[in-house]
Amino acid sequence: MVNSALVDRIVYPSQTVDPSTRLPIVIVDSTALPPPQAVGYEELVKAAIKRLPQTNYALLFFACGAPNKPSWSWVAQTYAMLERPVRKRVRKIYVVHESWWVRTITQMLRGVVSAKFKSKIVHVSSLSQLAQLIDMTVINVRPKVYVHNLKIESSITIPRHPTPVFGMRIDHRDGLFDVPSLWTDCLDFLRVTAPVTRGVFCRTDRTDLLAILRDCYDRSQVVDLDDYGAILTACLVKLYLYELPEPVLPTSKLPLPMKDSVDYTVAVFQGLPSWAQYLLYSLTEILASVVVHGSRTLHNATTIAQQVAPGLCGRASREQLAIGVRYTRNLVENWPSVSKAVRVRLPHTYSHSRHSSVNDNLMVSKQRQPNPPPSPLRNLSKKNVSSPELRKDPFADPIAPEQLQTRATSDPSLPFEEPKVMGPPPVPPKATVLKPIENTSRPEVKPKPKVKPLKPEKPEPRRFGPRAKSVSSTRRGKMVAELAKLYEDKSHAAQVLVDLERSRRA
Numbered sequence: 001m002v003n004s005a006l007v008d009r010i011v012y013p014s015q016t017v018d019p020s021t022r023l024p025i026v027i028v029d030s031t032a033l034p035p036p037q038a039v040g041y042e043e044l045v046k047a048a049i050k051r052l053p054q055t056n057y058a059l060l061f062f063a064c065g066a067p068n069k070p071s072w073s074w075v076a077q078t079y080a081m082l083e084r085p086v087r088k089r090v091r092k093i094y095v096v097h098e099s100w101w102v103r104t105i106t107q108m109l110r111g112v113v114s115a116k117f118k119s120k121i122v123h124v125s126s127l128s129q130l131a132q133l134i135d136m137t138v139i140n141v142r143p144k145v146y147v148h149n150l151k152i153e154s155s156i157t158i159p160r161h162p163t164p165v166f167g168m169r170i171d172h173r174d175g176l177f178d179v180p181s182l183w184t185d186c187l188d189f190l191r192v193t194a195p196v197t198r199g200v201f202c203r204t205d206r207t208d209l210l211a212i213l214r215d216c217y218d219r220s221q222v223v224d225l226d227d228y229g230a231i232l233t234a235c236l237v238k239l240y241l242y243e244l245p246e247p248v249l250p251t252s253k254l255p256l257p258m259k260d261s262v263d264y265t266v267a268v269f270q271g272l273p274s275w276a277q278y279l280l281y282s283l284t285e286i287l288a289s290v291v292v293h294g295s296r297t298l299h300n301a302t303t304i305a306q307q308v309a310p311g312l313c314g315r316a317s318r319e320q321l322a323i324g325v326r327y328t329r330n331l332v333e334n335w336p337s338v339s340k341a342v343r344v345r346l347p348h349t350y351s352h353s354r355h356s357s358v359n360d361n362l363m364v365s366k367q368r369q370p371n372p373p374p375s376p377l378r379n380l381s382k383k384n385v386s387s388p389e390l391r392k393d394p395f396a397d398p399i400a401p402e403q404l405q406t407r408a409t410s411d412p413s414l415p416f417e418e419p420k421v422m423g424p425p426p427v428p429p430k431a432t433v434l435k436p437i438e439n440t441s442r443p444e445v446k447p448k449p450k451v452k453p454l455k456p457e458k459p460e461p462r463r464f465g466p467r468a469k470s471v472s473s474t475r476r477g478k479m480v481a482e483l484a485k486l487y488e489d490k491s492h493a494a495q496v497l498v499d500l501e502r503s504r505r506a
Contacts, residue, residue, distance in 0.1 A: 002047045006034065010044075011051040015138040015222065018058035021091045025134065026052060028061045031144035045081060058092040060139070064148045094133070096124045097148055131158040137221050143228060146212040155215070162220040167243045170275045177275035179347045182217045183282075185225065186237050190286050193230035195293040201234045201307045210235055237283070238311040247314030248276045251323050258326060262334050266341045268327065274345050280312070280331075281344045288335040305329040 009032040014025040034044075124130045127141070127149045137158065149156070165180045172178075194200045204210060209228060213236055216223045225233050241248055253271055258264070269277065287304050290297045305328035310316075313324035331338060 002040075002043045004047070006032065007044070007047045007051060009142075011048045012140070013053075014060070014140070016135045018092055018134060021056075021058055023056050023058045023091055024053065025058045025060050025139070027139065028059060029142055029145070030062055031064050031142055031148075042081075049082070049086060052086065052089070054089075056089050056091050058094070059090050060094045060096065060134075062096050062142070062145050063098045064096075064145055091120065093121045094124055094130065095121060096127070096130055097145070097152070098123060126152045126156075128153055128157045131156065137162075137219060140222050140224050143209055143212060147208065150208065150212075156219065158219060162218075164218040166214060166218060166240060167245070169245045172273060172275045177278070177347050179275070179278070180217075182236075182240060183279070185223075186233050187282055187286065189225045189233055190230060190237070191289070194234065194286050194297070195289045196296055197230040198296060198298055200230050200290060200297055201238065201287075201299070201304060202231065203307075204231050204235050206232065210239070214239065238308065241279070241311035242314060244314065246276075247312065247316075248272075248279050249309075249312040249324055249327065251313060251316055251320040254323055254327055256323075258323065260326075260330050262337045262341070265327070265330050265334055265338055269331070269338065269342050275347065277342070277344045278347055281339075281342070283308070284331055284335055285339075287332050291332055301329045301332045304332060 009029065011026065011028055014027055017024055028048075122133070124133065127136060127145075130136050165182050168180075170177055170179065190200075209232055213223065213228055213232060215221075217236075249272070254268060269280070272280065287308060290299050290304055291301050294300055302325075305325045309321060309325040309328045312328060313321055316324065
């Protein structure tokens with residue numbers, strides 16, 4: 001029996017359409033394929049075919065070097081299992097990260113299927129090239145695909161330029177503020193997974209996946225946090241807090257000497273800006289839940305504060321960080337009492353991940369900011385000009401020289417001087433050409449005869465070629481066995497293709 005969750009990870013729909021065919025895109029991810037010996041591929045193919053739509057569609061295949069590639073004969077048998085209506089529904093195929101094995105398979109199938117099959121396949125080498133063809137930001141790409149893409153390119157480039165999330169200041173004015181969807185997505189995920197995850201909010205060794213996850217949110221990419229887990233999601237939250245231009249918990253807001261009482265903790269909390277209160281409130285709820293389930297998470301108030309305080313305090317010194325750790329610990333320990341004494345204002349959550357752009361954000365910022373006072377340099381704009389003389393085009397009518405003289409002499413206080421007209425430039429003298437002086441005292445030098453260089457003699461051809469390297473008998477036997485197995489697979493695949501061709505002609 002094939003696991004349905006496994007099939008859903010191999011074949012799943014997308015939220016976009018193919019621009020050329022206007023058809024929905026179905027994704028096939030080869031990174032989710034199990035090893036050939038783990039499950040029956042025949043049952044897996046039948047279950048995957050049931051996931052395909054009954055209408056026309058485009059196929060997006062992430063080859064990724066085929067980590068668990070099946071044999072040649074299995075590919076031929078799989079194609080033979082596909083009925084003609086199923087093959088006809090595929091109008092376009094995008095093959096991403098194809099390897100030599102995948103290209104060989106496609107070349108082999110071109111000899112069996114119709115001539116239209118060649119025009120359906122589009123070979124894509126990287127995710128940046130895929131972004132030029134379709135809207136990749138609305139496709140759920142698995143982490144293994146991103147890791148394989150790092151071998152080809154260091155970063156992914158998309159045609160549009162969305163507003164980044166990390167390192168951006170939270171807009172707040174008159175108590176109103178906005179938070180990105182990253183914050184709500186991650187915290188909703190951590191409310192369920194953090195209390196049951198061991199070592200959550202600790203550092204991770206998968207810095208490559210953390211960078212991939214950060215770039216996804218900066219690129220407005222659809223992300224499934226289940227593919228990354230609670231530890232990477234918690235590290236992403238800490239990274240977002242650390243890169244804020246204004247820290248959530250600045251040490252300047254912590255008056256000394258510090259106290260561990262509830263009143264001191266509440267007073268400091270209420271002295272923070274409204275946006276910082278919301279971020280700290282929603283995060284501390286999860287931290288307190290992690291401490292309550294310390295038998296699973298292996299965290300107490302001190303250890304969780306040591307992991308989170310660097311992100312809350314930002315770029316602080318060691319002494320300032322120690323103060324932030326102490327306050328965070330008191331906040332987590334006294335959270336049942338503090339949460340009842342404080343009230344926070346809810347934000348407006350906006351999403352960078354879909355339709356935001358630079359122009360949209362500029363329009364929003366213009367609506368929030370008051371109009372600046374008029375500058376004296378703007379008094380000559382079209383709206384402020386009321387005189388017909390100023391509105392008249394200065395280049396409409398040419399001005400005669402008599403008018404210039406009349407305007408200049410109309411004011412008796414201004415002296416009038418006739419303009420001095422410069423004459424033509426002087427003609428430069430003719431250049432004198434000097435003839436070379438013949439030197440009769442120097443004897444004639446006869447040119448030396450040209451001597452042709454001697455050609456190097458060609459070496460005599462060798463009677464015998466280079467001596468071949470010897471191969472051990474054990475290694476030779478393995479090579480023969482592999483060649484025999486490959487020949488057997490190709491022969492079996494060729495026979496299946498011949499039978500398929502005969503059945504099609506019949």
